[in-house]
Amino acid sequence: MNEKFNFSAVQAPLPYEVTQELVKSISQGSPDAPSPLEFDYTTEKFGALIRHAEETLRTLLHIPVNYRVLFMAGGEDAQFSAVPLNLLSDHKCADYVVTGVFSKEAYLEGKKYGDMNIAASSAGASPAFSSVPEMSRSDFRPDADYVHICYNNPVYGTSYRTVPETGSIPLVADMSSCFLSAPVNVSDFGLIYAAAGQNYGISGVTTVIVRDDLVGNAADITPSVLNYETMSDKQSVFRAPDTFALTVADAVFTHILNEGGLEEMKRRNESKVSLIYDYLDSQVYYTATVDKKYRSSTHVVFVTGNSAMDERFLQAAEEAGLYGLRGHSAVGGIRASLYNSMPYEGAEALIEFMKKFAMQNPKLDF
């Protein structure tokens, strides 16, 4: 095994072609044609870049005309505050579904601004958060201003497989860890947000896709940089926007389009994840921790059943050129994150290594 692969959940590698292009344009910067590291956000050229990024994203996701696209600062944490600040009405109540670390933190931050309720949780699953709750419309308070979910849970390796039914209550989804990995029916949601760093771009920018009627009702206390209406009016250009992270995001959107769009991303991602799950389900050495019905298409979590053996696995994997496989500290074990930029060969190399490791490390020896 000669090639190396990075399975990290936090920051995926950029597509090779995008990195090459960035290096070239950074190297070629000059006083009359500044590089993307020296982008003046007040120029028409930067306005054109933002519009291009938006248009490309609209094409990729078939975003309906009654949805706005905003590029904001501050990662997921900023949206944990922005959502209640912008979407709560006068009676200030919203429902949260807790399926892991991020959805819980969104709930805790939301509580600063209103009467927040945990409508459902998979904390009681065994192991904890190894599934996603089944819900019907009656699980939500009829007067909730929104229902908040985290669509894919990178820590536990779970995901919704169908969009929960919330009737007329706007559904808000944190899609940071699965954004652009497959097509999404945007109309199913009132609002989608996704911090960059996994399937698109580098951390520093967060994409918000929000239905028109949910814009313009922000609380008076909303900071301008978190106000969807203000950001929409300013076409996402406050002082000073993350010009380079936006440049990278635009480049990755374009790259995905050129590679065949989201149907093609879905096909590739499913083939990688199936390869690994098919193997996991066919043997007894490793155990997949997630209920089959709720498996993420991006994150595969498994254990050997012995934490010392897991450690040995992680060390041997690095020696074999497979990096970033350590499970989240809340879960332990092993986690393979298969973002868009992970080639099929990465999944193959992992399986090959898993087979070899299982053969060379019989559990009885341990």
Add this chain to the structure above:
Amino acid sequence: MNEKFNFSAVQAPLPYEVTQELVKSISQGSPDAPSPLEFDYTTEKFGALIRHAEETLRTLLHIPVNYRVLFMAGGEDAQFSAVPLNLLSDHKCADYVVTGVFSKEAYLEGKKYGDMNIAASSAGASPAFSSVPEMSRSDFRPDADYVHICYNNPVYGTSYRTVPETGSIPLVADMSSCFLSAPVNVSDFGLIYAAAGQNYGISGVTTVIVRDDLVGNAADITPSVLNYETMSDKQSVFRAPDTFALTVADAVFTHILNEGGLEEMKRRNESKVSLIYDYLDSQVYYTATVDKKYRSSTHVVFVTGNSAMDERFLQAAEEAGLYGLRGHSAVGGIRASLYNSMPYEGAEALIEFMKKFAMQNPKLDF
């Protein structure tokens, strides 16, 4: 004149050596040693980078131990909200000094959160904002929670030359456009903030230097990403921080230290700005618009007295390799921004061009 120079006020060129270093490390990224574009913010390596950036900044500015250093997202606009959200006490009142575009917007944003007062303004100067108000302690309300100023005004080319006396009222200064251009006595301020993009780094990160006693009193409604105490507890790492902008900031802090620190930056900047002002004060073709007592050490604004001639100047300057000299739309005319990365030769080239232009374009012809 063969060399080209960029005098843009918005985003200064990065030091050449820093750009070269970044290109090298981006090019060398690999699955086992991800490049700065693929930085996992949960790693110890990133924690070490943040600590290094902080330590270097502490050395540069001799930051006292009772001040914290935070790296936050969202540019100046985010701080326009964060300052009142964190610093207002129960009676919620603060004073603002308005000396231009940014200080006015800080005041307007602040009004969302309390009883804000314009303690002084240079709007009535002729031309407007061509000076900075002279103030004494009695100009501020004794019960103000803070006084907010914008230390250097890039739009008008003015700057405070001495720190205003506010007694026991904490002085808050937006230093975005002059940060690290010269030494600062941090103890004169309760809080200093500076968005990156001019004298350090690329846009996306904002440095906040705040005295201990001003941390921990945030209003309950403060979003976590704008809460100084939360950011301090998290050592500036929320989900997800702007890893690349922080990498660049750290590289520029280090570069400044290696070049001789802030005394050396001050010496270089004064020599550039003096060269231009000495010329401006010695002739009658061009007029400097700013009162001598309040001239910025970074931004030099001047006019020919005829807006069509200003246009001709800007066009001819670009043809001669001098870019980004257009004055801000609120002022018009010509503006040379002389950030740390502008070499002395840039100021010399500008003077040479100004002399030639004045000779070739007698005003009587126009």
